Amino acid sequence: MKVLVSDNLADSGIEKLMSVPEFEVEVNTSLTKEEFQQIIKEYDALVIRSATKVTADVIEAADNLKVIARAGIGLDNVDIEAASKRGIVVMNTPEGNVITTAEHTIAMMLSLSRNIPQATQSLKVGKWEKKRFRGKEVFNKVLGIIGVGRIGRVVADRAKGLKMHVIAYDPYISTEVIDKMGIEGVALDELFARSDYITVHTPMTQETRNILNAEAFAKMKKGVFILNCARGGIVNEDDLLKAIESGIVAGAAMDVFVVEPPKDHPLLALDQVIATPHLGASTDEAQENVATAVADQVIDYLLRGTIRNAVNAPNIDGAVLARLRPYLTLAEKLGSLLAQITRGAIQEIAIEYVGEVTKEDTQPLTISILKGLLTPILGDMVNFVNVPVMVKERNIKVTESMRTEAEDFTTLINVSIKTSEERNLVAGTIFGKKDPRIVRINDFRMESAMEGNLLLIYNIDTPGTIGAIGTCLGRNKINISMMDVGQVLERGQNIIFLQTDSVVPKEVVQELLAMENVNVVQTVKL
Ligand SMILES: NC(=O)c1ccc[n+]([C@@H]2O[C@H](COP(=O)([O-])OP(=O)(O)OC[C@H]3O[C@@H](n4cnc5c(N)ncnc54)[C@H](O)[C@@H]3O)[C@@H](O)[C@H]2O)c1
Numbered sequence: 001m002k003v004l005v006s007d008n009l010a011d012s013g014i015e016k017l018m019s020v021p022e023f024e025v026e027v028n029t030s031l032t033k034e035e036f037q038q039i040i041k042e043y044d045a046l047v048i049r050s051a052t053k054v055t056a057d058v059i060e061a062a063d064n065l066k067v068i069a070r071a072g073i074g075l076d077n078v079d080i081e082a083a084s085k086r087g088i089v090v091m092n093t094p095e096g097n098v099i100t101t102a103e104h105t106i107a108m109m110l111s112l113s114r115n116i117p118q119a120t121q122s123l124k125v126g127k128w129e130k131k132r133f134r135g136k137e138v139f140n141k142v143l144g145i146i147g148v149g150r151i152g153r154v155v156a157d158r159a160k161g162l163k164m165h166v167i168a169y170d171p172y173i174s175t176e177v178i179d180k181m182g183i184e185g186v187a188l189d190e191l192f193a194r195s196d197y198i199t200v201h202t203p204m205t206q207e208t209r210n211i212l213n214a215e216a217f218a219k220m221k222k223g224v225f226i227l228n229c230a231r232g233g234i235v236n237e238d239d240l241l242k243a244i245e246s247g248i249v250a251g252a253a254m255d256v257f258v259v260e261p262p263k264d265h266p267l268l269a270l271d272q273v274i275a276t277p278h279l280g281a282s283t284d285e286a287q288e289n290v291a292t293a294v295a296d297q298v299i300d301y302l303l304r305g306t307i308r309n310a311v312n313a314p315n316i317d318g319a320v321l322a323r324l325r326p327y328l329t330l331a332e333k334l335g336s337l338l339a340q341i342t343r344g345a346i347q348e349i350a351i352e353y354v355g356e357v358t359k360e361d362t363q364p365l366t367i368s369i370l371k372g373l374l375t376p377i378l379g380d381m382v383n384f385v386n387v388p389v390m391v392k393e394r395n396i397k398v399t400e401s402m403r404t405e406a407e408d409f410t411t412l413i414n415v416s417i418k419t420s421e422e423r424n425l426v427a428g429t430i431f432g433k434k435d436p437r438i439v440r441i442n443d444f445r446m447e448s449a450m451e452g453n454l455l456l457i458y459n460i461d462t463p464g465t466i467g468a469i470g471t472c473l474g475r476n477k478i479n480i481s482m483m484d485v486g487q488v489l490e491r492g493q494n495i496i497f498l499q500t501d502s503v504v505p506k507e508v509v510q511e512l513l514a515m516e517n518v519n520v521v522q523t524v525k526l
């Protein structure tokens with residue numbers, strides 16, 4: 001079997017792959033796009049980091065490819081949907097670089113406080129500028145952490161060692177779990193108002209994109225320091241620039257950028273900004289961890305068929321997988337829909353399987369529902385293997401029940417959720433042999449394939465409202481490709497589902513919300 005390593009991988013991983021007699025391993029990190037597309041058809045496995053772009057064209061040409069394995073977490077460089085369509089397993093290694101990235105954040109925070117990069121630069125050109133580079137202690141200061149998952153909680157632990165007061169905002173982690181970390185859970189606005197340093201450790205999702213923007217900077221203490229060692233775009237770069245120029249933000253440390261490399265980005269011209277070229281995970285130890293993990297995973301899959309850390313396939317036999325595929329798609333969709341329409345920290349999930357589906361092994365379906373549920377919150381970090389652990393870590397109670405007697409549909413999957421703020425229920429079925437359909441959201445019944453960019457609008461049922469919504473979207477150049485309206489007469493309420501050709505921006509959502517008779521507007525991506 002042929003394995004191509006097309007990005008820099010630590011030697012330990014390459015040696016491990018080369019030690020397998022059945023493997024022929026090629027390491028080539030300088031392929032052009034054309035060369036890559038031409039040779040990929042020879043390979044059974046592709047091992048990458050973030051530099052190789054595995055586009056739909058590459059996947060189309062990859063006749064023998066069985067697995068794409070990422071040493072690290074981020075899969076923004078892989079067209080996962082195209083890979084899934086061709087039955088190629090996509091896997092990553094989400095655990096290996098947690099400590100390294102947390103340590104980088106602490107290093108950035110101290111460098112920022114003591115102007116270490118700027119002072120080094122100045123000294124190297126022969127200057128001795130003691131006065132210019134007077135810094136600040138972190139002792140007794142408030143560190144606000146947005147997102148206390150794997151990396152955020154290690155940052156919290158290390159910052160406590162520096163005797164900082166740590167406060168955190170993470171709406172998907174229960175107060176008890178945050179309390180156990182020995183830090184203080186707060187609302188986002190409180191974090192903005194109290195922090196001397198703010199660091200983000202969330203994945204990039206619809207919700208976290210631009211979470212630190214002009215509106216957020218306006219709520220912060222004058223002189224706050226900002227750190228982003230997570231993903232470019234969680235901090236809005238233009239707004240950060242203005243906040244530094246206006247003096248609200250005293251300085252920023254950036255490891256990640258919207259466009260990487262950022263080239264001559266104006267932020268980099270500011271004295272108050274220190275930056276590293278996406279080095280968060282770049283230590284010998286982390287690179288060894290992810291390289292050996294990725295090699296072990298590729299070996300396990302190609303030699304034994306065991307799938308670990310796959311983002312697009314549960315660990316089940318191929319024939320069963322083919323039969324369950326429509327149910328798995330439906331299950332993941334139900335979980336994802338629930339996550340996107342529900343606010344608050346998840347406490348309980350109740351899953352009910354009804355009718356035909358009860359003849360199948362429902363365990364992979366439950367895992368798919370949970371993966372669908374956590375992916376909008378955690379992004380690429382969630383896979384079919386680690387999702388049960390993540391659910392456990394978050395203290396989420398999962399219950400399953402079966403009913404063989406179906407009523408309206410031959411198969412039905414009901415999923416309900418209870419969070420710290422609300423309860424919701426969604427249900428779905430399979431039309432024909434393979435078409436997943438959402439048939440219920442709370443009290444509203446419908447039959448919808450629900451795909452792509454969706455808008456869910458709850459409105460008072462009055463003449464003209466639907467027209468006004470269409471006009472507003474049209475004015476903002478958003479094309480509607482599908483519309484479905486559910487009506488609950490006794491409540492005088494409509495639920496409108498709109499499928500749009502493009503994502504509906506936040507400002508347009510606000511515009512819709514300001515309309516008379518419109519109560520709730522939610523954007524969903526399925
Ligand atoms: N700079 C680097 O080289 C590097 C290396 C590794 C990871 N990362 C990035 O670091 C980030 C964190 O990784 P992790 O392994 O800790 O992830 P994780 O999944 O373990 O934790 C993410 C946390 O963010 C929380 N969250 C999600 N949406 C939120 C929101 N709207 N507000 C507040 N909290 C929210 C989640 O509940 C979760 O607890 C990711 O973006 C990852 O890609 C960067």
Ligand SMILES: O=C(O)CC[C@@H](O)C(=O)O
Nearest residue numbers: 049050072073074281282
């Ligand atoms: O250096 C890398 O490979 C990227 C590290 C990190 O952002 C990841 O996605 O794992």
